[in-house]
Amino acid sequence: MAGSDIIGEMTATAAESIVAATSTWPQPAGSATTVIESLSGSVSDVDSGDTAFPWRRQAASVQWYTEAAVESANEWLASAHAAVQAYSVGGYVNYVEPDTPASRYFGDNLARLAAVRQKYDPDELMYSGM
Numbered sequence: 001m002a003g004s005d006i007i008g009e010m011t012a013t014a015a016e017s018i019v020a021a022t023s024t025w026p027q028p029a030g031s032a033t034t035v036i037e038s039l040s041g042s043v044s045d046v047d048s049g050d051t052a053f054p055w056r057r058q059a060a061s062v063q064w065y066t067e068a069a070v071e072s073a074n075e076w077l078a079s080a081h082a083a084v085q086a087y088s089v090g091g092y093v094n095y096v097e098p099d100t101p102a103s104r105y106f107g108d109n110l111a112r113l114a115a116v117r118q119k120y121d122p123d124e125l126m127y128s129g130m
Contacts, residue, residue, distance in 0.1 A: 055090060
């Protein structure tokens with residue numbers, strides 16, 4: 001199971017919240033990993049509205065991974081999201097979580113994506129479930 005948060009600005013308190021979230025993982029439940037990837041460099045060469053991926057001016061993508069039982073994983077993901085909530089501006093669409101609105105992954109680009117879909121797939125032949 002995996003989840004993600006996009007960190008708007010990587011401050012000392014934002015970094016501390018990521019460490020705190022990672023530290024809440026219950027060791028007896030198995031292993032878990034937190035990966036922090038910078039959103040600098042080439043990703044910021046493209047404007048936010050030019051692709052579906054809107055997080056081109058934010059600091060980092062945090063990915064939360066575990067292969068533990070679903071209940072433990074869901075509890076940890078919920079607590080991780082809560083720990084970084086003040087610094088998170090969204091999520092990365094490659095880690096779609098149940099019962100999460102598409103706006104979390106596409107931000108302000110969602111309306112444009114919906115319009116493109118309506119134009120090119122009005123009968124909704126291509127369905128993602130999101």
